[in-house]
Amino acid sequence: MIQGLPTSHPADTVLRVVSITNALRGLQSLGAILDRLLYEARKLVRADAGTIFLVDGGDLVFSYVHNDSLFNADAVTRHVYLASRLPVDGTSLAGFVARKAAPLVIDDVYAMDPALPVHFNDSFDCRTGYRTRAVASLPLVSSRGRVVGVMQLINPADDDGRPTRFSPADIVLLTLLADQATAIVESGLVTEEFILRMARMAELRDPAETGPHVRRVGNYAAEICHVLAIRQGLSVPEAKRRKDMMRVAAMLHDVGKVGISDRILRKPGPLTSDEYAVMKGHTLLGATLFANPVSEVDAWSRDVALYHHQHFNGAGYPGQADTLPGHARDVAPPLSGEDIPLPARITAVADVYDALVSQRVYKPPFAPTEAARIIAEGSGSQFDPAVVEAFFSIEDVIAAIRCRYPE
Ligand SMILES: [Fe+2]
Numbered sequence: 027m028i029q030g031l032p033t034s035h036p037a038d039t040v041l042r043v044v045s046i047t048n049a050l051r052g053l054q055s056l057g058a059i060l061d062r063l064l065y066e067a068r069k070l071v072r073a074d075a076g077t078i079f080l081v082d083g084g085d086l087v088f089s090y091v092h093n094d095s096l097f098n099a100d101a102v103t104r105h106v107y108l109a110s111r112l113p114v115d116g117t118s119l120a121g122f123v124a125r126k127a128a129p130l131v132i133d134d135v136y137a138m139d140p141a142l143p144v145h146f147n148d149s150f151d152c153r154t155g156y157r158t159r160a161v162a163s164l165p166l167v168s169s170r171g172r173v174v175g176v177m178q179l180i181n182p183a184d185d186d187g188r189p190t191r192f193s194p195a196d197i198v199l200l201t202l203l204a205d206q207a208t209a210i211v212e213s214g215l216v217t218e219e220f221i222l223r224m225a226r227m228a229e230l231r232d233p234a235e236t237g238p239h240v241r242r243v244g245n246y247a248a249e250i251c252h253v254l255a256i257r258q259g260l261s262v263p264e265a266k267r268r269k270d271m272m273r274v275a276a277m278l279h280d281v282g283k284v285g286i287s288d289r290i291l292r293k294p295g296p297l298t299s300d301e302y303a304v305m306k307g308h309t310l311l312g313a314t315l316f317a318n319p320v321s322e323v324d325a326w327s328r329d330v331a332l333y334h335h336q337h338f339n340g341a342g343y344p345g346q347a348d349t350l351p352g353h354a355r356d357v358a359p360p361l362s363g364e365d366i367p368l369p370a371r372i373t374a375v376a377d378v379y380d381a382l383v384s385q386r387v388y389k390p391p392f393a394p395t396e397a398a399r400i401i402a403e404g405s406g407s408q409f410d411p412a413v414v415e416a417f418f419s420i421e422d423v424i425a426a427i428r429c430r431y432p433e
């Protein structure tokens with residue numbers, strides 16, 4: 027059970043909401059914002075579980091889940107990717123809240139008044155064996171009146187940890203937090219869209235770099251990065267921060283392809299050696315987009331763009347100086363082993379794995395088991411063995427990501 031704070035003076039609780047929103051403002055990516063918002067909301071009302079849904083078109087997308095009773099961190103991750111969409115209607119509590127743009131509080135979802143125009147969707151409980159009881163579902167409404175998502179808190183406990191219901195004071199506090207946090211969630215959505223637009227620019231040039239490919243590579247890399255960070259003994263908040271930067275940097279791995287001509291990118295047959303040399307330049311072109319890093323995520327994006335085709339044993343590119351024009355040797359010195367930046371070593375595994383399981387003009391998709399065999403074979407030569415090991419430790423999460431973002 028998440029540790030709650032003792033009941034305190036109303037002014038203290040308002041100050042707590044202010045300090046939470048200040049902390050949220052310091053976060054950049056949407057994932058980090060949603061994760062922290064849900065954590066803090068649960069702490070405020072001592073909720074055992076919670077979910078944030080985001081509105082996408084006419085649907086609600088299950089975007090973040092926490093559950094202390096049911097999951098360890100890996101299982102949570104798998105559920106985040108596996109869980110699906112809900113329509114914005116009365117067939118679920120969250121869908122109803124999104125449609126009405128008003129909060130809904132239920133003491134026991136299995137004893138709801140059948141006359142209510144809303145139903146509890148029990149598919150999550152059925153799938154997991156969890157028993158949802160009390161629910162507080164709040165819309166995240168922007169200053170322009172648009173519902174951007176729904177925050178749902180489940181099964182609160184009293185000061186002694188016993189199950190209880192949400193009090194009117196809890197709802198006031200959660201409403202205040204939801205109102206304050208929505209603008210920050212919206213800014214996270216804008217950043218996310220901006221990154222996707224950059225990735226889409228590369229896709230316009232290279233048909234293999236599709237939106238789903240970019241999202242899959244970003245998420246595989248983020249999860250591998252998280253495993254490695256925890257193994258290194260880093261704190262959970264620091265591991266999450268790195269996971270977030272990794273996702274963005276990996277999504278932009280091939281953004282340098284915007285500078286390669288269609289004649290080469292779309293050539294149906296094999297490339298000549300001169301054309302291949304130009305193609306390799308997408309690593310250097312990508313790096314020049316982040317030449318003056320203003321943030322850590324920029325620096326990671328530069329490293330990933332530059333070195334995602336660099337092999338652990340020093341083969342690949344751009345690290346082979348003989349394949350590059352003279353000036354490039356200063357930009358990208360030949361690297362091997364752990365001198366290759368870790369975000370690039372991680373992206374290399376994620377990108378190659380996804381290319382293997384995907385259809386390409388020059389090959390059919392490989393079965394996941396065959397792709398995994400090829401990755402294992404490359405451990406120590408093409409790929410960092412520690413990264414390959416981390417990849418295999420979360421095969422279920424990798425499979426869930428593959429299903430979440432089909433072509
Ligand atoms: Fe590439």
Ligand SMILES: [Fe+2]
Nearest residue numbers: 235279280377
């Ligand atoms: Fe790629």
